Amino acid sequence: MARARSAARSTSSRPPPATARRTRCCWAPAASASGRPARPSAPCWQLGAGASTRFYASAIDNDQQLPGALTRAEFAADPRRAQAAALAGDYQYNVRTARLANKTRWDLGDGASVSAGLSYEVQRLEHPIVYAPPFFSLLIDTEQRNLGGMLRYQRRLGAHELLAGLNVGTTTVTGGNFAYVPGGARTLSTRVDNAADNTEAFVLDRWQFAPGWTAVYGAQAVSGSRRIRNTDAASGALRDPTGRYDSLNPRVGLIRQLTPDSQLFANLSRLYEAPTLYELEDDVRGNQATLDAMHGTVLELGTRGSEAVGRHRVRWDLAVYHAWLRDEILSRDDPKAPGTSLSANVGRTVHAGVEALLGASLALGDDGQHRVEPLLSLTLNDFRFRGDPGYGNNRLPAAPRHALKGELLYRHASGFYAGPTFDVVGHRWADFANTYGVEGYRLWGLRAGFVAAGWEVYVEGRNLGDKATVSLFSVQDRAAPTAAILTPGAPRSLQAGLRLKF
Numbered sequence: 001m002a003r004a005r006s007a008a009r010s011t012s013s014r015p016p017p018a019t020a021r022r023t024r025c026c027w028a029p030a031a032s033a034s035g036r037p038a039r040p041s042a043p044c045w046q047l048g049a050g051a052s053t054r055f056y057a058s059a060i061d062n063d064q065q066l067p068g069a070l071t072r073a074e075f076a077a078d079p080r081r082a083q084a085a086a087l088a089g090d091y092q093y094n095v096r097t098a099r100l101a102n103k104t105r106w107d108l109g110d111g112a113s114v115s116a117g118l119s120y121e122v123q124r125l126e127h128p129i130v131y132a133p134p135f136f137s138l139l140i141d142t143e144q145r146n147l148g149g150m151l152r153y154q155r156r157l158g159a160h161e162l163l164a165g166l167n168v169g170t171t172t173v174t175g176g177n178f179a180y181v182p183g184g185a186r187t188l189s190t191r192v193d194n195a196a197d198n199t200e201a202f203v204l205d206r207w208q209f210a211p212g213w214t215a216v217y218g219a220q221a222v223s224g225s226r227r228i229r230n231t232d233a234a235s236g237a238l239r240d241p242t243g244r245y246d247s248l249n250p251r252v253g254l255i256r257q258l259t260p261d262s263q264l265f266a267n268l269s270r271l272y273e274a275p276t277l278y279e280l281e282d283d284v285r286g287n288q289a290t291l292d293a294m295h296g297t298v299l300e301l302g303t304r305g306s307e308a309v310g311r312h313r314v315r316w317d318l319a320v321y322h323a324w325l326r327d328e329i330l331s332r333d334d335p336k337a338p339g340t341s342l343s344a345n346v347g348r349t350v351h352a353g354v355e356a357l358l359g360a361s362l363a364l365g366d367d368g369q370h371r372v373e374p375l376l377s378l379t380l381n382d383f384r385f386r387g388d389p390g391y392g393n394n395r396l397p398a399a400p401r402h403a404l405k406g407e408l409l410y411r412h413a414s415g416f417y418a419g420p421t422f423d424v425v426g427h428r429w430a431d432f433a434n435t436y437g438v439e440g441y442r443l444w445g446l447r448a449g450f451v452a453a454g455w456e457v458y459v460e461g462r463n464l465g466d467k468a469t470v471s472l473f474s475v476q477d478r479a480a481p482t483a484a485i486l487t488p489g490a491p492r493s494l495q496a497g498l499r500l501k502f
Contacts, residue, residue: 050107056119058099066091066129069338069474071484079468079488089131090182097123103150111156121146128180130339138340142175142192161206163218170197173277176233191231194277198224204251216253222246222272226290228280241283243290245274262305271296271323275343279329284342292345296325311363316356323351324386330396332432333474333485348386349396355379361411369413376406385432394434397475402426407447418448421460428473436479438486441469459496466492 068083068091085091101119108114123144130138148169155162177190204218223246230239253267275291283291302319327345334340356378364370381403383396403426409419426440444465449458463469471489479485 050109051105053102053104056099056101056103058097060095060097062093062095062097064093066093067487069484070486070488071482072486073482074484075468075470075486075488080491083484085131088182089128089137091131092126092128094126095123097121113152113154115150115152115154117148117150119146119148125175128182130337131180131182132337133181136337137179137181138189138337139178139180139186140175141178141186142173144171144173146171159208161208163202163204163206165202167200168198171195171277188233191233192281193229193231194281195227195229196225196277198222198274212257214255214257216251216255216267218251220249220251222249222274224274226275226277226280228277228290230281239286239288241280241288241290243280245293247272247293247295259305259307262303262307264303265301267298267300269298269300271298271325275329279331279343282331282341282343284344291329291343292327294325294328294345296323298323298351311366311368312360314358314360316358318354318356320354321352325349325351330432331475333476335476338474338484346385347388350382350384350386352382353380371411373409373411374406375409376404379403391432391434394432395429397429397431397434398473400426400428400440409447415451416449417451419446421445421447421462425469430473430483430485431476431479433478436476436481436483436485438470438473441467441489443467443469454501456499457497458499459494462493462495463490464492 066086067081068086070079070081070083074081099119099121101117103115103117105113105115121144123146125140125142125144127140128138129140130136146169148167150168151166153162153164173192173194176188176192178186179189180186200220200222202218202220204216207215207217209215223244225242225244227242228240231237247270249270249272251267251269253265253269256264258264272293272295274293280291283289298321300319300321302317304317306313306315326348328349329343330346331341331343334342357376359375360373362372362374364372379400379402381399381401383399385391385394385396387393402424404424405422407419407421409417411417421444423443424440425442428438428440430436430438443463445460445462446464447458447460449456468491469489470486472487474485476483476485
């Protein structure tokens with residue numbers, strides 16, 4: 001099955017947020033062993049002196065019809081049409097998710113604190129995705145369960161700020177793949193019983209060794225296992241590759257504090273990422289072997305901060321990074337079963353780029369009632385193979401060369417805001433051979449709202465020019481000019497909502 005992963009490893013082409021780095025070693029509370037993201041914050045209660053707890057709860061019921069993919073000619077003729085196979089096969093992506101979590105923090109005094117957390121999530125997936133009778137059809141019906149925990153200890157000792165932590169997570173995926181008739185019978189083809197676990201321990205020290213200078217150094221130890229257990233329902237044949245993934249990942253950095261609110265920084269880190277259960281299940285070899293973990297080194301230089309200029313304020317975050325990777329896991333569409341993916345390790349790749357965020361709050365007049373707030377977010381990507389025997393130094397597909405997102409909002413002291421927005425996404429390749437290019441696009445919209453203590457109401461119009469765009473596409477090895485791989489983006493649309501804080 002083709003799933004949305006990071007742009008350089010995915011059959012999906014949706015551009016990432018301009019502030020999201022693909023190759024950064026993250027020591028924040030880890031996602032589950034399957035790669036699911038963390039959830040937003042929630043209400044917090046004080047338990048007493050020095051202690052507080054926060055509960056998280058979420059429930060999602062997503063029923064989504066999928067239009068399938070189009071050829072270039074079909075997209076040019078009518079970008080809102082659905083693929084014939086998607087209509088015949090009633091393609092859908094239906095997910096029901098429930099999650100409960102807690103995080104509790106204790107202040108131990110003398111600059112020390114301890115935090116602990118626990119989370120549990122259940123996700124049910126029903127996903128008819130391939131329909132090409134009498135040769136092949138595929139409906140995925142699985143249940144995923146994630147259990148995670150975290151522990152943090154922080155302590156300030158003179159010029160040192162210490163952080164030690166532990167993250168643990170387990171994931172199980174059970175269910176099966178089915179041949180199906182839309183609205184009719186299902187026949188089990190493959191029984192699925194997969195499992196993964198992750199354990200991560202880390203220690204980090206921020207040492208202010210001189211006025212305005214801070215050294216950041218530490219290490220992360222990772223240990224995990226992956227087990228795929230796919231049983232052919234007809235023959236009983238079992239495919240059950242199992243692998244362990246262990247690594248020690250050091251990090252060193254330097255921060256130069258220029259002013260109380262601005263700084264320069266540099267980091268050098270080892271990168272390590274074990275394969276997900278989905279990637280192992282999609283291994284192109286289809287045997288008892290397991291994929292290797294991606295590993296490498298990333299160097300990052302940048303500056304961040306904010307400064308007041310009279311009654312105005314500007315803020316910025318700029319980073320330049322270069323990552324040298326080995327055994328990156330890349331996925332492409334299976335030519336024998338479009339809609340499913342094949343995963344493999346590749347030898348050497350490079351992820352390099354620039355990420356920039358620039359914002360301001362500009363006062364209009366002297367009464368402080370009116371402000372204009374521009375915001376720009378820019379990503380420049382140079383992701384490519386490095387001396388690959390088959391692809392040379394070709395660019396990695398799916399990642400746009402540039403992505404720019406911005407807005408210009410007027411804000412009133414009463415809480416009202418309104419203004420235009422825009423998105424610019426650059427050219428992308430849809431195959432490893434770099435023969436099938438996908439054009440970029442430019443969109444504009446408007447958003448407005450009202451913010452008050454404890455609540456916010458908003459409305460946003462997107463793609464108000466109703467421009468035909470390609471938002472997703474399947475990545476292939478070498479895409480034919482007539483390949484049906486393009487998924488149109490949303491037309492002119494309107495969204496409204498209400499946020500509550502308590």
